[in-house]
Amino acid sequence: MxxxxxxxxxxxxxxxxxxxxxxxxxxxxxxxxxxxxxxxxxxxxxxxxxxxxxxxxxxxxxxxxxxxxxxxxxxxxxxxxxxxxxxxxxxxxxxxxxxxxxxxxxxxxxxxxxxxxxxxxxxxxxxxxxxxxxxxxxxxxxxxxxxxxxxxxxxxxxxxxxxxxxxxxxxxxxVPFGAETVDISHVEPTTNITGPYLYYPAATFSHKKHETLLRTFAALKNRGDFPYKLVLTGMRTKRWPALCAEARELGIADDVIHPGFVPFAEVQRIYRGAAAIVFPSEFEGFGLPVVEAVEFGKKVITSRLAVFDEIGVPKEFQIDFANPDELAAALAS
CATH class of the missing domain: 3.40.50.2000 (Glycogen Phosphorylase B;)
Known part of the structure; x- marks a missing residue:
């Protein structure tokens, strides 16, 4: 053919x-x-x-x-x-x-x-x-x-x-998306980020709910004993300036890192160094980063969506990202 x-x-x-x-x-x-x-x-x-x-x-x-x-x-x-x-x-x-x-x-x-x-x-x-x-x-x-x-x-x-x-x-x-098998021994953690961090790879579309993640991240930061930074990658849409302003208002601007759209090789290095992958999206047809993160043996914490049941995300790691207690519990488990 x-x-x-x-x-x-x-x-x-x-x-x-x-x-x-x-x-x-x-x-x-x-x-x-x-x-x-x-x-x-x-x-x-x-x-x-x-x-x-x-x-x-x-x-x-x-x-x-x-x-x-x-x-x-x-x-x-x-x-x-x-x-x-x-x-x-x-x-x-x-x-x-x-x-x-x-x-x-x-x-x-x-x-x-x-x-x-x-x-x-x-x-x-x-x-x-x-x-x-x-x-x-x-x-x-x-x-x-x-x-x-x-x-x-x-x-x-x-x-x-x-x-x-x-x-x-x-x-x-x-025909579900697949993720490329990765020999993680050949992927070095990124050297562009220091300290433990949570990673959310997603363009800043409305349904990705970055603002919810920022607010919950700020609430946990304000409690103390929360050592993480928040790393974001993906296309910066027209919503990005408003998200930056919100991060400043919440007092977490210095803890939020967004290098923009980066090559997949760098995405893999960021996966490698992350403490956990967070995915608070309100809607997904699949959720490819969730599968990619599993290849790196990382804890993946998602919102509660039927497609994440299909992918196999354990129920204890599907949370309401508007509730800081649920994110804290998922990170601690």
Whole structure:
């Protein structure tokens, strides 16, 4: 078979855990698809952003901005990206995977599989702008209808697609994220952070609940005998200045470290040196950092979500992060 994977909407540093998924897919798919011809379809801005041995590369002569504009036009009008449709059809693919939750071009004639990471907007629409909600309402259901098959990144996400989106159960398969096996003896703890620390790797989106973590961290600091610093990594969204201001008001600004989006090799070093991984998110389609942290033998403390039951987080380490006593107890156990 000749299989394509679309990276037309791939935006390094801006898409959270989906970036890890796409990069690992590109790295490992040649190993499991030996004998098949694989083609990465990229735009001219991101074509060099993924090292892809084992793949052929096809570059569409459009920028990321142009792709975004075309996706919007397809979502809200009858216009079609016929030029890119023709580009994809010219490759002679037997199937194409869209790993980022929507199909573009929407009328591609190649049999399509689409990965769904989450449908958070159905549960917490308040965390999305009117424009974001409108785009998701226009593009996501169309992709679910168009796809020949759908990959959900967890059974929780699969059941959501069946129950909330009306997807035929036979059409959707749960394929959970995996974490790369790590020989931790070859990973040195980061030298950029001194002293014991808690680590939260997550972009500062609203549902990640950084503010709840900051308040609970401050409450424990104020009690004394709490030696930890709090290390954050991931994309700094427009919410970051407000979170910085809150940390200052809480008196913990000197104990909060956020180097921004860092390469995964540095993420691994931060995992290695952490006292514990904390994950107070209000919604997750999967929660990849939780699985990554386990590879390092770290205590992982999460919020109470069905997907964390599925992953296997023990109940005693699923807590209400708004309650400092629960975090203190989980750290002490």
């Amino acid at each position: 000749k299989i394509g994977v679309s990276l037309l909407n791939f935006r390094p540093g801006l898409i959270g855990g989906a970036e890890t998924y796409v990069r690992q897919l590109a790295a490992h798919m040649p190993d499991v698809a030996a004998g098949h011809e694989l083609v990465l379809i990229a735009n001219r801005d991101n074509a060099e952003s993924i090292v892809s041995p084992g793949w052929k590369r096809f570059v569409v002569d459009s920028s990321t901005l142009q792709i975004t504009c075309m996706r919007l036009a397809e979502a809200f009008t009858l216009w079609r990206a016929r030029g890119i449709e023709r580009d994809i059809e010219s490759l002679g693919l037997d199937a194409i995977l869209f790993p980022q939750q929507s199909i573009f071009p929407k009328a591609t004639a190649v049999p399509s599989v689409m990965t769904v990471v989450d449908v958070q907007h159905l549960f917490f629409p308040q965390y999305f702008s009117l424009a974001e909600r409108a785009f998701r309402a226009a593009a996501y259901p169309a992709g679910l209808r168009r796809a020949g098959h759908v990959i959900a990144i967890s059974e929780y996400t699969r059941q959501t697609l069946i129950g909330r989106c009306g997807v035929n159960p036979a059409k959707v398969t749960a």
